[in-house]
Amino acid sequence: MRKGLTKINFFFLLAIIVYIPFQSLAAEILSSFGLNSSLVFWVSHFYEPILLILALISFIIFLTKKISAPLIYLVLAILLLGLCSFLWSHDIGRSLEGFRFTLLFLAGLFVAMVWPFSQEEKNKLGKVFILVSLIVALGAILERFLPSHYWQMIGLSYDFGYGNFMVGNFFRSLSFLGGPNQLGSYLLPAFFIALFNLNKLLSSRKSQCFVLITLFLGIFLSMSRAAFIGLAFGLLIYIISVNIKRWKILLTVVFGLSLLILFSYQLYNSSLIFKDFIIHGQSQFLHLTALQSSWQYFKELDIFDKIFGIGLGTAGPLAVKYGEGIVSESWFFQIIFEMGVAGFILWLTLFVLILIGLVRKKMFGLFYALISVIITSLFLHTLADNPALSYSLFILIGLSLNHTKYEENTN
Secondary structure, eight states: OHHHHHHHHHHHHHHHHHHGGGHHHHHHHHHHTTOOHHHHHHHHTTHHHHHHHHHHHHHHHHHHHTOOOHHHHHHHHHHHHHHHGGGGOSOHHHHHHHHHHHTTHHHHHHHHHHSOOOHHHHHHHHHHHHHHHHHHHHHHHHGGGSOTTGGGGGTOOTTSSTTSOEETTEEOOOTTSSSHHHHHHHHHHHHHHHHHTGGGOSSSHHHHHHHHHHHHHHHHHHTOHHHHHHHHHHHHHHHHHHTTTOHHHHHHHHHHHHHHHHHHHHHHHHOHHHHHHHHTTTHHHHHHHHHHHHHHHHHTSOHHHHHHOSOTTSBTHHHHHHTOSBOOSSHHHHHHHHHHHHHHHHHHHHHHHHHHHHHHTTOHHHHHHHHHHHHHHTTSOHHHHOHHHHHHHHHHHHHHTOOOOHHHHOO
């Protein structure tokens, strides 16, 4: 019985990793057949109710096994605080939708941590993630050779896909995802996992180089500034950490970065194309305005709302969707508004415990992947509006930090 349930959980997590990067495309294809919007939603989000059921079963297993794992308790505390926000919500439907956006992927982390997956199963999920990410990156590259709005040639809606997002006169790649920022941030974990080649996921040095170059090009063609910063920050920390005692190398890195910054500054002032690439038209101004407005709004909240938030779904992507709420342009501000300072502290503690756990397990690819995503989330609602990233990354993290020993838990 236990082995059977473990297999069900394994294949379900595998299905999520394979399917979710193509979820936006699936929804568009279903809509092109004229299906009811509610039916399209539930079919394209089929994994959510299943995940909730498996998470509930996992919770029962967690209670009966009396597992002592601080990280799991912290995940449950965040989910509980999110559920408590329903109590002071003025719109239960929107709050429920906010739970889906902000917290549901933690259920994937919970399931991945509780069940006794074998090392072979963990490695298989890692390989599948790299393969799917490679397909997505190749899609981003190949669509550069296709006409804009090529998806519309097969009957999809005009606002989906390549041709809808530009920087200056250049189209931004989306591949199969819903937007270029989603593409850039989704590929970040795969890049760092491939860089460290965790558990020998890639068979040779040549295949590793091919995957890294392809993923880098996919990130670059997304033209997502937040993804660039996340990638650069992760690589910089990596270079510093592996050369911490080699002062000549570090001095060379600092000198090289100084020259790059100086060159970029000169190019910014002399090239309108490069300037537009940096500021993305009005995007930079809107980001700064949103951050300033968010800080001012937070200062005006009463003490209860500052501590516990004003409810899920009131900030971030849903504010954009409903045209009402706070568009903070930062996942961290979104958490502060939706879950308050209490929720923000819980999330920061979760990140710290995960990072410590990944270092102890020597899962450095995921360590740098999470750091890069955290940096990206400073500038976008990354973990809320990009399920392809959040589900895949936290499932892999859950598997890496899984507390169980396969041989002791499948008898």
